[in-house]
Structures are given as structure tokens and as C-alpha cells.
Amino acid sequence: MKEDFRFGKRHGAFLFVMLMLAAIPFMGEPFYVRLASRILIYGLCALSLDLILGYGGMVSLGHAAFLGVGAYTTGILFHNGVQSAWIVWSAAVGISGAAALVIGAISLRTTGVYFIMITLAFAQMIFYFCASLEAYGGDDGMAMWSRNTFGGGLDLDSPVRLYYLILVALAVAFFLSRRLVDSRFGRVIRGIRENEGRMRSIGYPTFQYKLVLFVISGAAAGFAGVLLANLNGYISPALIHWTRSGEILVMVILGGMGTLIGPILGAACLLLAEEILSGFTQHWMIFLGPLLILVVLFGRGGLVGLATRGRYRG
Amino acid sequence: MNASLLIVQTLNGVQLGMMLFLMSAGLTLVFGIMNLINLAHGSLYMLGAYFAATFQKMTGSFLLGMAMALPAVVLVGILIEVAVLRRLYDHDHLDQVLATFAMILFFNELVSILWGPQAYFMALPEGLGGTVELLPGIRYPAYRMAIVAAGALVALGLWYFIMRTRVGMLIRAGAANREMVGALGVNIRLLFTLVFGLGAGLAGFAGMMAGPILSVEIGMGESILILTLVVIIIGGIGSVRGAFVAAILIGITDTVGRVMLPPALASMAIYILMAAVLFWRPQGLFPAAT
Numbered sequence: 130m131k132e133d134f135r136f137g138k139r140h141g142a143f144l145f146v147m148l149m150l151a152a153i154p155f156m157g158e159p160f161y162v163r164l165a166s167r168i169l170i171y172g173l174c175a176l177s178l179d180l181i182l183g184y185g186g187m188v189s190l191g192h193a194a195f196l197g198v199g200a201y202t203t204g205i206l207f208h209n210g211v212q213s214a215w216i217v218w219s220a221a222v223g224i225s226g227a228a229a230l231v232i233g234a235i236s237l238r239t240t241g242v243y244f245i246m247i248t249l250a251f252a253q254m255i256f257y258f259c260a261s262l263e264a265y266g267g268d269d270g271m272a273m274w275s276r277n278t279f280g281g282g283l284d285l286d287s288p289v290r291l292y293y294l295i296l297v298a299l300a301v302a303f304f305l306s307r308r309l310v311d312s313r314f315g316r317v318i319r320g321i322r323e324n325e326g327r328m329r330s331i332g333y334p335t336f337q338y339k340l341v342l343f344v345i346s347g348a349a350a351g352f353a354g355v356l357l358a359n360l361n362g363y364i365s366p367a368l369i370h371w372t373r374s375g376e377i378l379v380m381v382i383l384g385g386m387g388t389l390i391g392p393i394l395g396a397a398c399l400l401l402a403e404e405i406l407s408g409f410t411q412h413w414m415i416f417l418g419p420l421l422i423l424v425v426l427f428g429r430g431g432l433v434g435l436a437t438r439g440r441y442r443g
Numbered sequence: 444m445n446a447s448l449l450i451v452q453t454l455n456g457v458q459l460g461m462m463l464f465l466m467s468a469g470l471t472l473v474f475g476i477m478n479l480i481n482l483a484h485g486s487l488y489m490l491g492a493y494f495a496a497t498f499q500k501m502t503g504s505f506l507l508g509m510a511m512a513l514p515a516v517v518l519v520g521i522l523i524e525v526a527v528l529r530r531l532y533d534h535d536h537l538d539q540v541l542a543t544f545a546m547i548l549f550f551n552e553l554v555s556i557l558w559g560p561q562a563y564f565m566a567l568p569e570g571l572g573g574t575v576e577l578l579p580g581i582r583y584p585a586y587r588m589a590i591v592a593a594g595a596l597v598a599l600g601l602w603y604f605i606m607r608t609r610v611g612m613l614i615r616a617g618a619a620n621r622e623m624v625g626a627l628g629v630n631i632r633l634l635f636t637l638v639f640g641l642g643a644g645l646a647g648f649a650g651m652m653a654g655p656i657l658s659v660e661i662g663m664g665e666s667i668l669i670l671t672l673v674v675i676i677i678g679g680i681g682s683v684r685g686a687f688v689a690a691i692l693i694g695i696t697d698t699v700g701r702v703m704l705p706p707a708l709a710s711m712a713i714y715i716l717m718a719a720v721l722f723w724r725p726q727g728l729f730p731a732a733t
Binding site: 418 | 534547
């Protein structure tokens with residue numbers, strides 16, 4: 130913590146939201162716990178995308194790839210008898226980070242629309258690679274019938290325990306992201322977003338900065354994949370389908386790009402809308418599509434932008 | 444692996460390449476002239492197939508169905524352009540990706556409401572149900588041969604239109620430098636609506652041709668859309684010639700790869716090809732703008 134830390138309005142709000150979220154399991158509805166778990170996991174994934182998208186200015190249309198790498202690592206290790214969370218989770222985060230390193234090192238040589246397309250191409254490669262893993266279910270994917278354990282009798286088989294773990298993970302990720310974007314590193318990254326050429330001529334190795342951010346983002350998305358595999362107990366290539374990358378992108382924009390709370394709000398909004406509207410009609414996407422177009426055309430800044438009307442920009 | 448299988452697979456590759464060319468010719472021009480990423484191009488392909496299947500059922504004739512479906516798709520394309528895409532030209536690529544992604548969701552749902560979620564099957568056109576003997580001992584489905592021929596004809600017609608007519612010249616000029624063409628007094632908006640309608644027609648045509656050999660279903664546009672994007676990136680954005688070369692290249696790589704490479708590598712082959720092209724020639728093989 131900084132020396133001049135003061136308990137301000139924003140910390141109060143943060144604490145309040147955390148308490149509300151922590152109270153969800155006390156409603157006694159397993160359905161709500163599961164829904165909230167999914168929202169928080171996608172919130173984490175969208176948050177990781179926003180680091181490169183909102184702060185780094187890199188439009189990736191392949192972020193689901195890292196979600197998939199994390200989930201598949203978890204599933205493959207499970208089917209080979211490795212269930213220890215310590216091993217599985219570090220392996221999954223490590224492998225997602227390594228995948229992001231390779232993909233980023235190649236993709237970041239391009240910019241603009243070419244970057245969008247090359248990230249999409251890499252995600253498709255990983256999609257087809259996972260779909261061709263016949264030993265692990267091929268197109269159908271694989272089941273994971275028990276969750277990872279921490280040893281010493283501490284397992285995640287209770288949905289409530291898993292939910293609290295996800296909540297803590299998201300809170301930690303949020304806190305770390307806050308520190309990251311406020312750090313010197315984060316300011317350099319924002320400088321690169323505004324004008325990369327200028328940053329380079331001041332002497333910053335912009336490529337390396339962007340690559341490091343890309344790896345952090347990929348590793349965090351991989352961790353979201355681990356959590357998702359544990360929650361669903363099921364891993365399939367559908368996780369990596371390009372429309373999933375599109376949905377994660379939608380979450381970030383809907384909530385507010387370039388803010389940390391925005392992506393989480395966006396994930397909550399999209400998944401809740403899906404849950405509520407699909408109760409009325411199975412054709413709820415017919416409303417979502419035009420709504421999204423309106424948000425793109427008129428709602429600059431997403432929900433956060435709407436709520437603050439330009440008073441705050443992270 | 445014998446020679447006749449290789450020949451048949453190569454022909455299949457050319458056939459897929461023709462479909463991809465029909466898809467990418469319009470998209471690459473839209474991309475090149477207005478700098479617009481249109482993910483909803485696959486939806487026009489899907490609508491083309493659904494329209495053709497419906498009109499074929501109504502009229503009992505494949506050709507008649509096609510003749511009715513084609514203007515319908517062009518109309519939908521122009522409607523999309525006027526209602527939504529026109530507003531997106533000044534926005535950045537991110538907004539375009541999102542808005543057109545939202546359009547995919549919308550059209551998929553619309554089709555599911557209008558036609559129901561189950562897949563449609565289109566009958567082969569009259570007289571093209573059999574096979575033709577290309578070389579002694581090598582038979583090939585007549586309908587697939589017809590697709591290759593139709594694709595080649597359209598490619599020729601498009602080449603004539605773009606290289607030999609006045610409007611085509613303006614389109615080429617627009618792809619190379621939009622502002623300059625606008626400054627010379629050309630109504631670039633009208634030109635673009637025209638190009639978009641043309642692209643919609645070609646995408647719809649590809650969907651109609653694909654109808655009898657694939658099943659007509661929701662989401663059929665998305666798999667071909669991704670391949671189309673790969674084609675226009677490899678070919679160079681805005682270049683119809685590049686799109687043609689890349690489409691055939693991708694078509695053959697994909698189908699021949701499936702018999703010659705291990706399955707995991709085969710389905711990844713074209714994406715590896717694209718990543719390699721972007722790595723060594725970031726502007727694609729035939730960049731339109733210099």
C-alpha cells in the first residue's frame with residue numbers, strides 16, 4: 130500500500146460489493162452460486178483481455194485460445210492422474226503464458242487489422258489442435274468428474290468453496306491489475322497505446338513492453354480457464370470457438386474498455402441478460418444483436434462510461 | 444495414396460477455392476475501399492443458401508430458385524449497408540468487429556425464427572446428379588464440376604468488370620486511395636453501396652452453390668467466413684487478383700492436406716500458412732495499395 134493510503138469512497142464501494150458477492154451462497158440457491166461463479170470467471174477473463182485491449186490498445190480476436198489452453202491443461206493432467214491444484218494450476222498458468230509468449234512474439238510484429246486476424250488465426254489453430262486430440266475426446270471434449278484438490282483434505286468439491294475461491298481469485302487479480310496499470314510499466318503501456326512511435330523514439334523498447342503485457346494477459350486468461358474447467362467439470366473445443374473470443378470482446382466493450390471494473394460488469398450484464406432473457410424467449414439473441422450495435426454506435430465507454438459520463442477514465 | 448485420389452482431391456480443392464473466391468472478392472473490396480471489417484459477410488452466404496432452398500421448394504426448379512434468391516440477397520446486403528455499416532466507416536476496427544459480430548448473432552437468430560433450428564437439405568439441380576468421367580477411370584460429381592465452371596465464369600466476368608469497365612476502374616482506384624478518388628468528384632458512397640451489393644450477391648451465390656453439397660444450417664456462414672478472412676489476408680486486402688490466387692491456394696492446401704498430412708496438422712495447415720505469410724509479407728501476397 131502507498132503511504133498516503135486513505136480509506137476513500139471507492140474502497141468503501143469495493144468492500145460493499147465484495148460483501149454482497151460473499152453473501153450470495155447464503156441465499157441457499159445452488160443455481161445462483163453456479164451462475165455467480167460463471168460470471169466471476171468470465172469477469173476475470175474479460176479483465177485479462179482488457180489489459181491488452183483497453184490499456185495496451187491491442188485488439189485481439191483470439192483471447193478464448195488462452196482460456197482453452199488453461200482448461201485443456203487442467204483436463205489433460207486430470208486424465209493422467211494429476212489432480213493436485215498446486216501442480217495443475219501452475220502448469221496451466223505457465224503453459225498459457227508460454228503460448229501467449231509465442232503467439233505474442235509473432236502477432237505483435239503486425240498492427241491494426243492484421244493483428245486482429247493473426248490472433249484469430251492462432252486461436253483457430255489451437256481450436257483445431259484441441260479438436261483433434263482424439264485421446265481427450267476430440268470434437269466432443271472430455272469430462273472431469275472431480276475437481277482439483279489442495280491436499281490435506283482441502284478439495285473444491287463443494288460448489289460454495291469453489292465460489293469463494295473464484296471470488297478471492299478475482300479480487301486478487303483486480304488488485305494486481307490496479308497496481309499494474311498504475312505502475313510505471315502501466316504508464317509506459319498507455320503511452321504506447323497513444324503513440325507508439327513517440328515512445329520508441331524516447332527510447333522505450335515498445336515491442337518488449339507489449340509482449341510482457343500480452344503474456345500477463347494470456348496467463349491470467351489461462352487461469353480463468355482452469356477455474357472454468359473446475360466449475361463445469363467439462364472441457365470441450367467449444368471453449369475456444371472464435372465466437373467465444375467475440376463474446377469476451379463484447380463483455381469488455383459493453384462494460385467499458387480501459388477500466389478495470391468495466392469488463393467484470395460487462396461479463397455480469399451479458400451472462401445475466403442471457404439467463405433472464407432466455408427465460409422469456411429462446412430467441413433472446415435477436416434483441417442482443419441490435420442492442421450491441423446501438424452500444425457500439427452511441428454508447429462510447431460502455432456501462433462505466435454511461436455511469437460516470439466521462440468523469441473517470443482509468 | 445494414388446494418383447487418382449490426388450487428382451480428385453485437387454479438384455475438390457479447386458472447387459472449394461472457387462467458393463472462397465466468390466466469398467472473398469466482395470469482402471476484399473469492401474475491406475480495401477472503405478477500410479471496413481465486415482464479419483457479417485458469412486451471414487449473406489447463409490441467407491443465400493436459405494433463400495435458394497426456400498425458392499427451390501416453392502418453384503420446384505433450382506435455376507428459378509436461384510434467380511429469385513439472388514436479388515433477395517443483394518437487397519438484404521444493401522439494406523445492411525444503408526442501415527448499419529454506413530455509420531461504421533468513421534469508427535475504428537474494434538467497433539466494426541463488434542457491430543458486425545452482433546449482426547451475426549442477429550441473423551443467426553432471425554434464421555432460426557423464420558426457418559427453424561433444423562438443417563435444410565437442398566436437392567441437386569436437374570440433370571447434374573450424376574458423375575462425369577474426366578480421365579479414364581476417374582469419375583467426378585457433375586455438380587461439383589459445375590461449381591468449378593460457374594466460379595471460373597464469375598471470376599472471368601468480375602475480371603472484365605473490374606479491369607475493363609469505367610466503374611471497375613473507379614473501384615480499383617478506390618481500393619488504392621479512397622480519399623483521392625473522392626476528391627476527384629466520384630460519389631464514393633454510391634460506389635461503395637454498389638460494391639457492397641455486388642459482394643453480397645457473390646456471397647449469396649456461393650451459399651446457393653454450396654447448398655446442395657453441404658447442409659443448409661445456422662452457423663454455416665461462420666466457418667466459411669473465417670476461411671474467407673484468411674484468403675483476403677493472404678491475398679492482400681483490396682486485391683481481387685490476390686483473393687483469387689489465395690482462394691485457390693487455400694482450397695487446395697486444405698483439401699489435399701487432409702489426405703496427405705496427419706489430421707491434427709491438416710486442420711491447422713491453412714492457419715499456419717496465414718501466420719507465415721503475415722510474418723514474411725505483412726501486406727499479403729498482392730497488396731492493392733502501394
